[in-house]
Amino acid sequence: MRLFKSLICAAAILSSVHPAMAEPTKIEVRVIARGAKFLGGYTSPVRVTLSDADTGETLARGATSGSTGDTQRIMTNGKDSDGKRASADSAVFQTTLDIDRPRRVTVTVAGPLSQPQATTTASSTQWVLPGHDVTAGDGWLIELPGLIVDIADPIAYRWVKVGETVPLRVGVTMLCGCAILETGPWRSGDTEVEAFVTTNGKSLRRIPLRFEPSTAVFVANVPADEVGLYEVEVRGWMKASNNAGVARTAFFVH
Known part of the structure; x- marks a missing residue:
């Protein structure tokens, strides 16, 4: 029994003299x-x-940097190569954690920051082991849903005269900024865009927008047939990918 206790004490002394060394771990x-x-x-x-999922401690923070990647490689899931969708220039956030024990790490992403009305968030948690890089394949891959809906016209709180017709022009893209066109991976025919217009807080009107190929925007006309405040909410929907986006503006009629 004494020998057993001595061994335990010796192990404790050795561990205090030689603590576990932190190992750089790339993510x-x-x-x-x-x-x-x-x-x-x-x-x-x-x-x-x-961040550390158990303590909330922030371990690293930054932003993605790089291009949107190779369209063919991404849309075929890398079937022509190694199954990796990312290419050398694809956007990525890289960091190195110095950890001396396994840690449950949570990654939280928010974007696109350049379009606040379209910004969404997502998170994922997994174990990260010291010295075992999380870099194989596409690394730690997070998906963000949504569409960027951007109202180009009318500008916010523009004044127009009663009886005029107000042109509504709306840009809609994928969350990465990839254009929606008549042909290609992301088609206008698969995208539904509608405006919901209220006048002085009532009289809701639903106006479908049509795609204008020459400018790659969705357009419609809003009749300004009553004096007051017109509030416009534009909704975009792509059923094939369950992606949605919303943007709002308002204008005055006098």
Whole structure:
């Protein structure tokens, strides 16, 4: 019994003299738009935060940087190569954690920060082991849903005369900024865009928008047939990917 206690004491002394050494552990975080491409630093930056899931301690923070990636490679899930969707220039957040024990790490992403009305968040938690990099394949891959809906006209709180027709022009893209066109991976025919207009807080009108190929925007006309405040909510919906987006504006009629 005494020998057993002595061994325990010796082990405790050795562990205090030689504590576990922290090991650098690389982590790559990529953020991909649902049904589309990576969210990059120059068009659609994404804030990335790594934290300890048990203590809440922030371990690293930054933003993705790089391009939206190779369309063919992404949309075929890398079937022509190694199954990896990311290419060398694809947007990524890279960091190195110095950890001396396994830690449950949560990654939280928010973006695209350049379009606040379209910003969404997502998070994921997994064990990270000292010295075992999370970099294989696409690394730690997080998906963000949504569409960017951006009202170009009318500008907010514009004044118009009663009896005029107000043109409504709306840009709609995938969350990565990828264009919606008549042909291609993201088609206007698969995208439903509608405006919901209220006058002085009542008289709700629902106005469908049509796609204008020459400018790649969705358009409609709003009759200004009553004096007051017109509030416009534009909703975008892409059924194939369950992506939605919303934008709002308002104008005055006098």
